[in-house]
Amino acid sequence: MNRRLHVVTLGLALAMASEPAAQAAARERSNGFLGIGAVIRNVARARAQSTGKRVFHATRAGYSATLEPTRQLQRILRNWEGVLPVEMHFSRGDNSADGSGSTVLGIALRMPAVSGAEDLKFITARKGMLRRIPTSANSYFTGPLSTVLASKVNARNHALYLEPARVRSSVGTTGRVFDEVERLASAGAAKFRLMLRPTGPFQQSVDLGVITLDKKLSADRTEGIEIFPWTNKAFVPTGLLNDASFFAYEGSQEGRRLARQGK
DSSP states (O other): OOHHHHHHHHHHHHHHHHSOHHHHHHHHHHHHTTTHHHHHHHHHHHHHHHHSSOSSOOOEEEEEEEEEEOHHHHHHHTOOOSSEEEEEEEEETTOOTTOOSOBOEEEEEEEOOTTSOEEEEEEEBOSGGGTTSBOOBSOSSSSOEEOOSOEEETTEEEEEEEEEOOOOOTTGGGTOHHHHHHHHHHTTOOEEEEEEEESSTTOOOEEEEEEEEEEEOOHHHHHHOOOOGGGOSSSEEOSHHHHHHHHHHHHHHHHHHHHHTTO
8 A cells, every 4th residue: 555545544544533423423424415414514614714603503601600410410421529510601593692582592511521521502492292392582591491402321312401490580571681691690590400301202301410500701711612512422412413413513613713713
């Protein structure tokens, strides 16, 4: 074999071997289907590069928070600390600058684990049996938020949910969701319960712990963080829609990096 070709082949093999399993599986499935993964990535990259913003849920407000984990979550994360420092980043689907009006709302959660950070993305969802169907809202504290798409946990598919503390808020009724979050966080009243539920009918939810918001993060931290669940080891995204999302988020992050570099 030509020496240069051997070096290139070895480099590709090492890169694939080091890629997390969820990423590698998504790349293989989507590229095998008419190369659709590359198309999604290129479109997302071009849009993010032109605007310098995230393709999805660009408007954000980030907070440091604490998570009091249950034993179940400690086992999943293999992290036995009593209280975990986490981050929560709040966003809007319509990217409204002032946070007003009703739209699909999002929360990105970053948790520490022995294997590295575990990232989860939630959006506002319907209640009860329809809790995996997205819906618009004008408050983070009036109903559940769901990952919607499944994650594999201990070899079984699950969805995750954030159940907010039931809080009456005059600010929330105006639709200014970021004002509401900031006001409740400053009063120590912004709390969410993290829940895990196997996919399929007649399944029981499992309590994973309570998250309490603390201090608002700097704009630089909120803008700079890259939430990417496809590197997770404990909560692994699975399914074709997650595969498509993988390429969209990968392209969006590549586009933002290029925009920052002025390319």
